[in-house]
Structures are given as C-alpha cells and as structure tokens.
Amino acid sequence: MSIFFRTLLLLRSPSSVFSHGFSESPLKSLTYLSTSSEIVSSPESASLASNAVQLENNGKAVIALLANHGFSQSQISYLANRYPQILSANPEKTLLPKLLFFQSKGLSSPEIFELVRSDPWVLGASINKRIIPAFDYIQAVLGSEEKTLATIKQFAGILSKDLRISVGPNIEILKQIGVPDSSILKYFPYQPRVFLTNSIRFKETVERVAEMGFNPQQTQFVVAVFALRSMTKSTWDKKVEILRKWGLSEEDIRLAFRRNPWCMRVSEDKINGAMDFFVNKMGCESSFAARRPVLLSFSLKKRILPRGYVYQVLLSKGLIKKNENLGLFFESPEKRFIEKYINPRKEQIPELLELYKQKLMESRR
Incomplete structure (x- = not known):
C-alpha cells in the first residue's frame, strides 16, 4: 500500500486550510522526502522531515482504522488518492466516532464508504454538534430511522448542516402556504438538498x-418547487425562450410545466431535439408538446427515434392512421408498446420487432 504514502509525501503546497476538521498538510514546499535515511542539514529541514514522518505515521493509523472497520483495500486506495486530506485526519478523535455512529445505525461498511465517497467532509463534521443533531432532526421530521437513512444516502452532506436553521424554516414556509405534511414527507427523502436553500430564495x-x-x-x-430550485432563473429563461421559438405561447409553457414540472429540467439540446422531431418530422403542432410535456423528457436516441421509425413503417403500410394516439404511442412503457403496436402486426410485418430492436441497439453505440 505504498501508494498511500507516496500520496502523503508528494502532496503539493496547499493554498488554504482544509475545513470541516481536516488539518492543513504541513508539507509546504516538500516534493519528496525519504522516511528511512534522510540526511538532515538544518533545523528547518529536520522539522520538515519530522513532520513528514508524523504525517506518514498518522496516515498508517488512518488506513489501519478504515481497514479494521470493513473498508476494502480498493476503497481505502480510492479515498487516499482522491481525498488525501483524510490521511491527515485524527483517526481516534475525528474518524472513529463517525464510523461507530454509522455502524450503530445499521449501515454496512460498503454503505458507509458510499456516504464518505459522495461527501468526504461528513467525516470531518462534528459528531456532537452536527451529525447526531442532524440525524435526530431528520428522524423527527420523517418519523422513522429507515427513512432517515434513506435521506442521508441520498445526500450525505445534509449531516454537516445545522438543520434547525437551514431546513426548519423552509418546511414551515411550505406548511404556511398549505402544503400538507404528507407531501413534505414524501419528497424530503428524495430531494433533501432542496430544503437546504436559503429561506428567502426558497420562499420566493x-x-x-x-x-x-x-x-x-x-x-x-x-415537485414544481423542486424543479424550479434545481435551475437558475437564467437557465429557466433560456428554456422558455427555446419553447417560444418553437411557437409555444406563455400559457402553453405554463400548461406544460403544470402538467409535468420535470419537463423543464431537461437540457436545452433535448428540448430542441424533441420539438424538432415532433414538429418537423411528425408534423405536429408545437402545442402538442404542451399537452404532453413528458415527451420532452424521453431520450431522443433510446425511445423517440426508434419508435418514430416503427411509426413511419406502420404508417407507410397503412396499419396506423397519421397522428392517431400519437402521445400514447411514445408514452407507453416498453412492454406495453411491443404488445400493442408491434406484436399485433407480426403477420403483416414479420421483421418489425427485429428492426425495432436493431434501432435500439444502434442508439446504444
């Protein structure tokens, strides 16, 4: 596991102090030091060499601690290489209490690794001032430890926040406007990051x-609150402008958003691609997308184009009427699509299913 110590010794000069409990590396200008027989020529280099040895010993202790708590060699290697700051953390005071706490909540070593991998700073947060109070707060809101664990797996960074200050006011804002507890409890575990928004902007x-x-x-x-909070106003305005260029009115766009708020989260290229297909290739009115906004969310390559090919084949054979149930044609789940539109035409077009599968394979290349 020498790679860890090389990482430790080859750290370049850091520009700022690491936050959340990880101390700054003492290696200010060191490029390499041998820890076995370095000849020290001055008090300054002696101090530097001593710091390097201490840092290496600390790294060994961190690695041993992680290994003793079920982290695999590859997992430790990943953390040491991507987040070398962890090797300078105090193993007993900073890391151990968090590992024991997560284990006490029933999390396995792989699950703890995923938490750390997604947000390594969670191991630097204060166990008594941040992690435990945050965990308890989430559990009080959601009513169960199981839902709490699901929430922190979704966003481990929530454990490093003071939730009474960051989340509490936003939950109250929703309640005051009439949002029932059931809606809050349903979406909080899946979008915890949204609730950490500044309360003034959240209220807006x-x-x-x-x-x-x-x-x-x-x-x-x-859902609409989450969708809007997931993008900046400028991003929203750009997408609105794209839809306007395709002929949608302000009311059309609002209708689309009310029917499916997630439709405005897709990329600008995806919106353009879907609108181009349905308007220019299929001959639909631009308002068609407003009435069925979920179509904007579908993958152009993996769903829209392969099904569009099947549609054109059926249309050319006179087996389907132009624009007949067009929304359902593209919205149907995969199994339902094959059962409803492909299997009944086996006699007329025996190769249709194979052609459709071929188009799907092409989309994955």
Whole structure:
C-alpha cells in the first residue's frame, strides 16, 4: 500500500486550510522526502522531515482504522488518492466516532464508504454538534430511522448542516402556504438538498409556484418547487425562450410545466431535439408538446427515434392512421408498446420487432 504514502509525501503546497476538521498538510514546499535515511542539514529541514514522518505515521493509523472497520483495500486506495486530506485526519478523535455512529445505525461498511465517497467532509463534521443533531432532526421530521437513512444516502452532506436553521424554516414556509405534511414527507427523502436553500430564495420560489396556478394541496406543488430550485432563473429563461421559438405561447409553457414540472429540467439540446422531431418530422403542432410535456423528457436516441421509425413503417403500410394516439404511442412503457403496436402486426410485418430492436441497439453505440 505504498501508494498511500507516496500520496502523503508528494502532496503539493496547499493554498488554504482544509475545513470541516481536516488539518492543513504541513508539507509546504516538500516534493519528496525519504522516511528511512534522510540526511538532515538544518533545523528547518529536520522539522520538515519530522513532520513528514508524523504525517506518514498518522496516515498508517488512518488506513489501519478504515481497514479494521470493513473498508476494502480498493476503497481505502480510492479515498487516499482522491481525498488525501483524510490521511491527515485524527483517526481516534475525528474518524472513529463517525464510523461507530454509522455502524450503530445499521449501515454496512460498503454503505458507509458510499456516504464518505459522495461527501468526504461528513467525516470531518462534528459528531456532537452536527451529525447526531442532524440525524435526530431528520428522524423527527420523517418519523422513522429507515427513512432517515434513506435521506442521508441520498445526500450525505445534509449531516454537516445545522438543520434547525437551514431546513426548519423552509418546511414551515411550505406548511404556511398549505402544503400538507404528507407531501413534505414524501419528497424530503428524495430531494433533501432542496430544503437546504436559503429561506428567502426558497420562499420566493414557493410564491412563484403558487402564482403559476399550482395547488398547494397537491403533490405537484412540491415537485414544481423542486424543479424550479434545481435551475437558475437564467437557465429557466433560456428554456422558455427555446419553447417560444418553437411557437409555444406563455400559457402553453405554463400548461406544460403544470402538467409535468420535470419537463423543464431537461437540457436545452433535448428540448430542441424533441420539438424538432415532433414538429418537423411528425408534423405536429408545437402545442402538442404542451399537452404532453413528458415527451420532452424521453431520450431522443433510446425511445423517440426508434419508435418514430416503427411509426413511419406502420404508417407507410397503412396499419396506423397519421397522428392517431400519437402521445400514447411514445408514452407507453416498453412492454406495453411491443404488445400493442408491434406484436399485433407480426403477420403483416414479420421483421418489425427485429428492426425495432436493431434501432435500439444502434442508439446504444
């Protein structure tokens, strides 16, 4: 495992102090030091060599601690190479309490590794001032340890925040406008990061969603809040402008967003691709996308184009009418699509299923 110690000794000069409990590396200008027989020529180099030895010994202790708590060699190697700061953390005071806490909650070593991998700073957060209070707060909101664990697996960084200050006000904002607890409890575990938004900006988003005509009593209200918080206003404006260029009115766009808030989270290229296909290739009115906005979310290569090919074949054979149930044709789940549109035409077009599968394979290349 010499790679860890080489990582330790070859650390370049850091520009700032590591936060969240990880101390700054003492290796300010060191490029390489042998820890076996380095000849020291001055007090300064002696101190530098001593620091290097201490850092290496600390790294050994960290590696041993992680290994003793079920981390595999490859997992430790990953952390040491990608987050070398962890090797300078205090193994007994900084790391051990967190590992024991997560294990006490039933998390396996691979699950703990995933938490650390997704947000290594969680091991630097204070166990008593941050991690435990955050865990307890989430459990009080959600009502179960199981849901709490699901939440931190979704976003481990939430454990390093003061949730009474960051999350609490935003939950109250939703409640005050009439969002039921059931909606909050349903989406909090899946989008915990959204609840960490600055409360002023969060309230602005909630009010904006209300102005768009969403009913706070319906779950779509919270989904719309999440969708808007996932992008900047400039990004939203760019997507609106794209849809306008395709002929959608302001009301069309609002209708699309009300029906499927996630449709505005797709990339600008994806919006353009879907609109080009349905308007220019299929001959649909641009408002067609507003009535069925989920179509904007589908993969162009993996769903829209392969099914569009099947549609054109069926249309050319007179086996389907132009634009007949077009939305259902593209929205149907894969199994339902094959059962409804391909299998019934086996006699007329025996090779249709094979051609469709071929198009799907081409989309994966």
